[in-house]
Amino acid sequence: AESLQTIALNREFEGKEVTPTLNRLSKEGAYFSNFYSEVGVGTSSDAEFTFSTSLMPSNNGTVFVNYFDRDYNTIQKMFKSNGYYTFSMHGNTGDFWNRATMHENMGYDKFYSKSSFKIDETIGLGISDKSFFKQVVPKIKKIKEKQNKPFYGTLITLTNHTPWSDLKLMDEFPTTWTVDINGQNVTRDYINGTTLGDYFRSVHYSDQALEQFINDMDESGLLDDTVIVIYGDHDARISKKYYNTLYNYDPYTDKVKQEGEDGYVDYNDYMYQLDKKVPFIIWSKDKKVQKQIDSVSGMIDVLPTLSNMFGVGTNKYQLGHDLFSVKDNTIVFTDGSYVTDKIYYDGQSGEIYSIKGDTTSEDEVSKKVEYADDLIKVSNDIITYDLIKEMNSSKKNS
Numbered sequence: 001a002e003s004l005q006t007i008a009l010n011r012e013f014e015g016k017e018v019t020p021t022l023n024r025l026s027k028e029g030a031y032f033s034n035f036y037s038e039v040g041v042g043t044s045s046d047a048e049f050t051f052s053t054s055l056m057p058s059n060n061g062t063v064f065v066n067y068f069d070r071d072y073n074t075i076q077k078m079f080k081s082n083g084y085y086t087f088s089m090h091g092n093t094g095d096f097w098n099r100a101t102m103h104e105n106m107g108y109d110k111f112y113s114k115s116s117f118k119i120d121e122t123i124g125l126g127i128s129d130k131s132f133f134k135q136v137v138p139k140i141k142k143i144k145e146k147q148n149k150p151f152y153g154t155l156i157t158l159t160n161h162t163p164w165s166d167l168k169l170m171d172e173f174p175t176t177w178t179v180d181i182n183g184q185n186v187t188r189d190y191i192n193g194t195t196l197g198d199y200f201r202s203v204h205y206s207d208q209a210l211e212q213f214i215n216d217m218d219e220s221g222l223l224d225d226t227v228i229v230i231y232g233d234h235d236a237r238i239s240k241k242y243y244n245t246l247y248n249y250d251p252y253t254d255k256v257k258q259e260g261e262d263g264y265v266d267y268n269d270y271m272y273q274l275d276k277k278v279p280f281i282i283w284s285k286d287k288k289v290q291k292q293i294d295s296v297s298g299m300i301d302v303l304p305t306l307s308n309m310f311g312v313g314t315n316k317y318q319l320g321h322d323l324f325s326v327k328d329n330t331i332v333f334t335d336g337s338y339v340t341d342k343i344y345y346d347g348q349s350g351e352i353y354s355i356k357g358d359t360t361s362e363d364e365v366s367k368k369v370e371y372a373d374d375l376i377k378v379s380n381d382i383i384t385y386d387l388i389k390e391m392n393s394s395k396k397n398s
């Protein structure tokens with residue numbers, strides 16, 4: 001899900017939820033409320049890479065563009081070797097992020113890109129999510145009938161891409177506050193029409209598109225034996241001042257609270273980093289796994305978690321953890337920063353921010369700094385020097 005950030009979930013304006021569908025799915029399924037994407041400059045493509053391989057993205061270029069010819073042990077290949085047909089679908093051109101090449105490398109049997117869709121409705125970067133999902137479901141139905149196998153499919157959305165300025169095909173979603181002031185209803189327009197307001201309107205649209213997709217899947221009989229996994233690919237890159245507004249705006253006075261005022265939230269750079277989390281949800285219609293996991297988790301953990309849940313084997317090159325069994329997880333970012341349940345460590349300044357006011361020993365911090373550095377280095381070595389291929393070929397020769 002393009003630029004889908006957790007900040008939009010469980011949020012209401014005028015008594016209306018921004019993401020009613022995601023809120024429902026997160027309650028009915030497994031919901032990781034403290035999940036981070038770990039992308040570098042390769043943004044969407046890095047999210048796809050880390051999701052699929054349980055490796056950190058490259059720190060020197062972008063895997064999809066610069067290291068597309070290496071061998072990777074991917075979740076797609078794991079499902080494939082368990083008898084699944086694998087496909088991906090996305091409304092942009094196949095060369096964007098070099099996906100056509102890299103999706104084949106990662107083990108998708110087929111990539112349906114822009115040319116596979118009728119571009120009958122566009123928003124922002126291209127085909128609207130609603131039109132995309134409308135066309136996706138009959139395609140999946142055909143795949144199921146033709147392949148006569150279980151399937152693993154990836155659907156990549158497009159509409160919620162920055163700058164959220166092409167809104168005419170989206171329903172109005174007023175991000176206003178109406179409050180009672182001296183017996184009069186007064187509507188405050190503070191963020192409505194700003195970047196943040198437009199973002200929420202766009203996320204609301206994406207949520208509707210998701211609802212339509214799930215309903216269509218159900219009507220086509222495709223939902224009964226299917227698990228839906230949803231991830232936000234990275235944060236929306238909305239500037240910090242808007243978050244300050246969200247936390248400190250007072251509709252009664254129509255002012256943003258200042259330091260010293262009652263209820264003022266001192267919104268610092270660390271809180272801003274921590275707010276960059278994205279949703280990760282695993283849902284099935286039968287609500288078989290209903291659980292909210294609040295401890296810290298990240299994109300690198302997806303492969304170990306899903307492969308264990310589905311019983312499709314283990315990947316010995318995975319660097320993440322199964323989120324149903326990990327204790328004291330550490331989520332690393334490409335710049336050497338990391339986050340745990342207790343602290344955010346800034347890899348650039350070496351500063352530590354205590355999330356809940358707990359203290360952490362220096363020893364604990366430096367052990368985790370070492371872990372973060374190793375994780376980045378090992379991932380980058382695997383990518384740069386094609387080490388999985390190396391291991392596989394030396395095994396063959398020995």
Ligand code: GP9
Nearest residue numbers: 042043044045092096161
């Ligand atoms: C384009 C889309 C956007 O196809 O995935 O990529 P991004 O700019 O978010 O990396």
Ligand code: MN
Nearest residue numbers: 002003044233
């Ligand atoms: Mn993206």
